[in-house]
Amino acid sequence: xxxxxxxxxxxxxxxxxxxxxxxxxxxxxxxxxxxxxxxxxxxxxxxxxxxxxxxxxxxxxxxxxxxxxxxxxxxxxxxxxxxxxxxxxxxxxxxxxxxxxxxxxxxxxxxxxxxxxxxxxxxxxxxxxxxxxxxxxxxxxxxxxxxxxxxxxxxxxxxxxxxxxxxxxxxxxxxxxxxxxxxxxxxxxxxxxxxxxxxxxxxxxxxxxxxxxxxxxxxxxxxxxxxxxxxxxxxxxxxxxxxxxxxxxxxxxxxxxxxxxxxxxxxxxxxxxxxx
Numbered sequence: 721x722x723x724x725x726x727x728x729x730x731x732x733x734x735x736x737x738x739x740x741x742x743x744x745x746x747x748x749x750x751x752x753x754x755x756x757x758x759x760x761x762x763x764x765x766x767x768x769x770x771x772x773x774x775x776x777x778x779x780x781x782x783x784x785x786x787x788x789x790x791x792x793x794x795x796x797x798x799x800x801x802x803x804x805x806x807x808x809x810x811x812x813x814x815x816x817x818x819x820x821x822x823x824x825x826x827x828x829x830x831x832x833x834x835x836x837x838x839x840x841x842x843x844x845x846x847x848x849x850x851x852x853x854x855x856x857x858x859x860x861x862x863x864x865x866x867x868x869x870x871x872x873x874x875x876x877x878x879x880x881x882x883x884x885x886x887x888x889x890x891x892x893x894x895x896x897x898x899x900x901x902x903x904x905x906x907x908x909x910x911x912x913x914x915x916x917x918x919x920x921x922x923x924x925x926x927x928x929x930x931x932x933x934x935x936x937x938x939x940x941x942x943x944x945x946x947x948x949x950x951x952x953x954x955x956x957x958x959x960x961x962x963x964x965x966x967x968x969x970x971x972x973x974x975x976x977x978x979x980x981x982x983x984x985x986x987x988x989x990x991x992x993x994x995x996x
């Protein structure tokens with residue numbers, strides 16, 4: 721083997737080894753996920769806008785509880801530091817208002833109705849009080865302008881006193897790392913997402929690449945990885961599963977064919993617009 725070929729081979733092996741270490745999840749001291757793994761999860765609650773049950777509403781969470789499904793919900797922080805349950809920062813899609821959650825108080829947010837129904841934007845405290853441990857909850861933390869520290873801290877204050885099965889996840893690795901450092905006993909997940917899908921833009925190409933390929937796992941040490949069904953064949957995810965047997969969750973499940981595919985692959989299901 722020539723010198724150049726040896727160098728190329730060595731570089732390839734070194735890159736592969738570094739990549740394998742970068743995507744490593746938590747492998748020791750993991751919390752028990754057994755109860756969490758028993759459930760299918762309703763995406764933003766068991767919502768159905770045709771029945772006037774909007775996403776991330778108390779009604780959607782009530783329906784999920786009644787049907788025996790786990791609940792996936794989105795959490796943001798208001799201007800005065802109160803965790804509320806809503807996916808979008810801007811209220812335009814759900815409430816028809818040119819206003820942002822992070823610029824509003826809970827009192828201001830309660831002036832708006834979700835998707836032209838009688839449902840309003842709930843705060844996390846009332847959602848947890850309502851669910852009250854009846855089914856597992858998965859909190860997807862939505863950070864904005866690097867507010868991950870306060871968001872994680874305020875959410876943790878509520879979860880520390882919550883007597884039920886729960887897990888936290890985020891697309892922002894800094895949020896997942898916060899839980900690694902400050903609440904290692906929590907079940908935590910890394911959302912495998914990237915800017916083109918989120919509207920981040922071309923300026924974030926490097927960050928998108930790193931996030932989409934789980935290259936911050938060595939910092940965040942997640943217990944599970946959540947991805948869109950479109951990304952289930954991602955090489956980094958497959959490597960993470962093969963080497964470390966990491967638990968995966970998949971959203972974007974809209975029909976029984978997709979449901980069976982995800983279940984056969986031993987992933988946990990986050991479904992919407994269907995009855996599993």
